[in-house]
Amino acid sequence: MKLIVAIVRPERANEVLEALFMAEVRGLTVSRVQGHGGETERVETYRGTTVKMELQDKVRFEIGVSDHFVEPTVRAILDSARTGDVGDGKIFVLPVERVYRIRTGETDQMAVTPGWPEEESR
Amino acid sequence: MKLIVAIVRPERANEVLEALFMAEVRGLTVSRVQGHGGETERVETYRGTTVKMELQDKVRFEIGVSDHFVEPTVRAILDSARTGDVGDGKIFVLPVERVYRIRTGETDQMAVTPGWPEEESR
Amino acid sequence: MKLIVAIVRPERANEVLEALFMAEVRGLTVSRVQGHGGETERVETYRGTTVKMELQDKVRFEIGVSDHFVEPTVRAILDSARTGDVGDGKIFVLPVERVYRIRTGETDQMAVTPGWPEEESR
């Protein structure tokens, strides 16, 4: 089992979602985050106060997948999130020791891709 | 050391909190996220625009625990977060290499469960 | 490669950012979270309803770094986030299997610290 964490542009988030659904990824969790990378800074002014905004809005995907799903999932994200400009984001693949489906208490493989034969967890 | 990441329903969040406190979990971090799973979609309409909402509000728990705490923590979440309907969420257990308590600089075991004898990290 | 997850006080967030930049960390992702730890609870009252607020606002940093960057990054956070009062937060160091830069598809070392010679991934 792996946990894929992807940081993407908010304006690509819906495309990424779509691409993941096409790649048969059915479970995922999304949150709004802010990131700093190589992007040019925004300058904002509020009355006398001028500020450099170091952080840009991003969307974070968190997707638990079984090992053989990692490749297509990463592929789907890479393809759908890319614009080619600085700031497209990163993907991290983390090892997972165990996954539980809360509704049923099922673990691991069964917990993320129901119907798929159980594989050895890591 | 492990990091337990749990995605639960917002309406169960307070019950999960309570259950964790009962299980003697004293440190945790919570954030609002949105998830996609097997839930039925919501349809919303804004003037002429009809949309399918693919994401449901969820709450994400992130809990660093020492190894022997994993089991009771997971148990507490499973019990308190379950409703039995699709959409109850998932729990991921991730390996952690090191933990620091910022206030003291203490690491690992000491960083999450003060007073407990240091164990070998992972 | 490692993923450093740090939970810090919101009022220290800008100092942490600065310290990270000084430490030559150039990429990071930030989100608003709420945490429970040893802090004293807040009591709030809304008409007849009195509540104990179990959660305090915190800021979560997520930083993918190559292995030899872990130490200075952790150091920077520890130094800049500490106030000495209960509630300063925690740092978790997680193992990462693979990192991708979405813009270029580069992986691992190349994905987080461009220009640096590729090292063996974990």
Add this chain to the structure above:
Amino acid sequence: MIAQSPEPSAPDTVWMLVSTALVLLMTPALAFFYGGLVRAKNALNTMMMSVASLGIVGLVWALVGYSLAFGRGTGVIGGLEFLGLENVGLEVKGSIPHLLFMAYQATFAIITAALISGAIVERMRFGPYLAFIALWTVVVYTPAAHWVWGGGWLGSLGVLDYAGGTVVHVNAASAALAAALVLRPRRDYGRQALLPHNVPYVLLGAALLWFGWFGFNAGSALGATRTAALAFVNTFLAPAATMVVWMLIELARTGRATAVGVATGIVVGLVAVTPAAGFVSPLGAIAIGGIAAPLSYFTILWRSRTALDDSLDVVAAHGVGGATGALLTGVFARPEWGGSAGLIAGNARQVGVQLIGLLVVAAYSGLATALLIKLVNVVARVRSSQRDEAVGLDVTQHGEEAYTRGEGAVLVMPSISAPATRSTDESMRAPLEVPA
């Protein structure tokens, strides 16, 4: 229709135009006051319960209610001569055009119905709610208005109700109590903390309510008179006093004066001075406002420990406030200031009359409301399902969210650019379909 004579009074007409607009603004103000106090997932539903009243009750009043309340009828109910706005034109009524008087009264009916919703937020289905307020206006509000203001028996009895302490506030509060009991508590009530999602909205609502209430009370003079000025000043001083006393109580009890408390205090003061506004001295108004504060405050404290999920405390604010005001009107009313004599001016009987007025209206309103909701429930379930309540009524009743960000929102009809691929911007340069 433009009758030729006599002419309406121009200054009175101006004041009533302004007052009608002000009272109309109170209903959206209430939408924000109530809407800020609920959870974000029910914000729109709560606001819609007020806003929809502008349309539903507005029309019902114009077409039916006005005649039943203000038509020449018996002591119990008005006549039918104004049904469908028949015979309601620009001829003078009092000193202003008749139509304007009808519209001014409409704004009272509208807000009274909307007030009830505070007791039943976060759990009532919207369709049945609309049916309920339409029926309620005809069955409950209309007779109550007739009894006190339309030539009915309570008015003849001598009940003093300057701008609606009994007709509006006690009436709405009693209906609210009945509705809360019939609908039962929210599923999380008493177990979870159900907190206001936006306190600035609560303050905005309270501020606009105060602003509009000048039309409510000073407009009830029906003209640009000295009494209008008196009612106006009392409507300024009473809530000021309530707010100050409320803050002092809070500071004394918990060391902190709350914003929700201040907003509530303002409304309670406004409610309490409503029946008295044109009958009592400014010092009397300050006293009424000050006295209402602890009564409402401790009622809220007590209520929130009971199983009564009067969610936004309509009973404590409008019931206790309105009853306090109605009774104290019987105490402080003075002929020199425009009222008949009250207790202080030597007429102890007035307090009794006031009590009868509010008990009668409260009893009728509570009973009739409970029956009406049960009646509506026969046709269509009034209570939302447990599941819908958990998801929130905004999504389930209105198919909307108050605050959206569009992530994960997929267009159901992708309209133009058929395949939802990443089309380049060129696709937008295709010839446009232009409406004729």
Add this chain to the structure above:
Amino acid sequence: MIAQSPEPSAPDTVWMLVSTALVLLMTPALAFFYGGLVRAKNALNTMMMSVASLGIVGLVWALVGYSLAFGRGTGVIGGLEFLGLENVGLEVKGSIPHLLFMAYQATFAIITAALISGAIVERMRFGPYLAFIALWTVVVYTPAAHWVWGGGWLGSLGVLDYAGGTVVHVNAASAALAAALVLRPRRDYGRQALLPHNVPYVLLGAALLWFGWFGFNAGSALGATRTAALAFVNTFLAPAATMVVWMLIELARTGRATAVGVATGIVVGLVAVTPAAGFVSPLGAIAIGGIAAPLSYFTILWRSRTALDDSLDVVAAHGVGGATGALLTGVFARPEWGGSAGLIAGNARQVGVQLIGLLVVAAYSGLATALLIKLVNVVARVRSSQRDEAVGLDVTQHGEEAYTRGEGAVLVMPSISAPATRSTDESMRAPLEVPA
């Protein structure tokens, strides 16, 4: 200048003071109505498109527009005698001070320009927008106002437009259509769901618009007359009817009445009754409001399936609403209520006259608007860049965000405590530089 005689009418002056303030409030109200409907990243830009009109169009009108619209001129354009407020003083015009009449009319010019912005939100550069509304006021609004109200040829032809169905709403909608076509759709239009970021703001805007509209319509009587009262009541009843019909359509079609729908319905009803307010009976107003609902509703449904990115549906709300109202004014107008005779009163010709009026204004406005934008575009690109549109216009056009939290915001000028180190609080106890 204070002329000595005759005296203005005091009640009429009061009513027009109030009405002018009310109409002025409509423009910020529109800012919230529109601002709530766009995405958070464009909220300020959208609001600024309305708010800036108060300044830009306000000044342009006072210095130039008023003279061209209301100066004694030809049937086509007004004279120059009021340029720079020359000859506009406190002497009486009608029954009120001339200056006040000028200001009242200014508020109409301001909101008309602001209305257009609804069609082009989220993609127009702000500087060119300011230039555009300044020019548009002079080139488009001013002649239209002159034709109908300022002694021009449409007025002479007998076009009935009580408070601006044609001059304001059809005019703005036609300009909006042209602007939307020239500016082309937003980059995500038709592919992504572009959702309202704050529906409570939409309700707040609609409520304040309604409140202000009493000044718009009842103020158009220019005095505290019976007709003001009629226009007022019609302005209350028509949107009530539209809102109710709108909810019923939604309930019938999808089972859910929406808050955005109710807000839209209110505005459509207000628009539709605008040309009719002082000419038709209250039942006529209810009919007009009710009829406008399905027409606007289905226009919105249809429009959002086309490539026409009239983003906030100015055409469906103000065009369809305004045209419906203008034509139905020709149907329902009755001499007994203050209008000349319409179709029902036996004068079928009036409908044709109304049609001519609105077609002429729509045609002129659409054409001139398209040319004006293209003209401005020659000097400065009107459309924001793709990248700026993706980031959002708040940051790119105004250097601000509507909602900020300050994380990651680094002071560019750390002013006092030079090094941005963690200075102890002592550093703040240094002697302060105090302004003289």
Add this chain to the structure above:
Amino acid sequence: MIAQSPEPSAPDTVWMLVSTALVLLMTPALAFFYGGLVRAKNALNTMMMSVASLGIVGLVWALVGYSLAFGRGTGVIGGLEFLGLENVGLEVKGSIPHLLFMAYQATFAIITAALISGAIVERMRFGPYLAFIALWTVVVYTPAAHWVWGGGWLGSLGVLDYAGGTVVHVNAASAALAAALVLRPRRDYGRQALLPHNVPYVLLGAALLWFGWFGFNAGSALGATRTAALAFVNTFLAPAATMVVWMLIELARTGRATAVGVATGIVVGLVAVTPAAGFVSPLGAIAIGGIAAPLSYFTILWRSRTALDDSLDVVAAHGVGGATGALLTGVFARPEWGGSAGLIAGNARQVGVQLIGLLVVAAYSGLATALLIKLVNVVARVRSSQRDEAVGLDVTQHGEEAYTRGEGAVLVMPSISAPATRSTDESMRAPLEVPA
């Protein structure tokens, strides 16, 4: 008390009723203007600093302040004949009921105190703040109002202050300066970016301030006169000019016109025209508004580089704006428009008189304010602790948050269903405790 003769003027009464309500609305408007400019964690505290003034200062004024300001006294302070509203009834004062005049003046006292808070947001404890504004009203506002408007020596000297440039704005700004100096800067000031958490609130506040200001300025005519119309129109044109000039400066300097800038510009224009509104021509008002823009703009720029944490720039907006307006009143005032002669009309002396007026008020206000705060500080610490400031004053001073979501909120009194276990919904069907 209802005196029998003479009758108040009905139109004047209407206008003053409306104006009083409008000015009252300005204080909640200020709450939103200020509240939007601070961080979310201090939003309620900042709003409460304004809203509480409605209660505290409202009562203090009615019971004490009015008499000291407008009672017949000496040149320095008013008499005691109106203490406790004694002798303030419905008899005519000018042409309106005396009580109404008292209430109108109360709204000025209320907002003046609230204005000060802008300089000391995010760091003052709430209890001491309440004590401070109560004292300040009696000790500072009351004499200043008496000197200029209540028959005092500055009025006799010939100081022109139509609606409070000196009495309200310069006075509040000088107090603000003193308060900011005494309270010292916020802990993060100059080191962290302290950004507005909700700019739409700032726009809403500015819009409602403008709306209310028509009552402030045109109401200062105290009747439905030509001068009211003049003041009204000037109150419309001056801020329009300020806003436009402000946008042009911003566009020239940074290429972007900001929403906060536009909101600030509106307020500055309103402030600047306040002392002049009924004395100068509309073109004069435009000039005053235009001139005030750069002066305030650059003061803000400069101030934010200093150690003076006048957090919301009360000095730059109200001090500079008010002083500019007061001096330019001495320049532009013309007898034909209602003022006495100013510089342009050949009376250079008037500028000097104006200068004396504002210096005297500023000096007295600054000094007395500093002493008052130090006095209050003796009884109860005025400055919040470093820790409370970090947490935010909403939680620490009011025990509330502006925006909550209820996660992690545990009911302290679980009331009904005693054990906080996952009770089934059946538990809610237990017999309810019903209030009698």
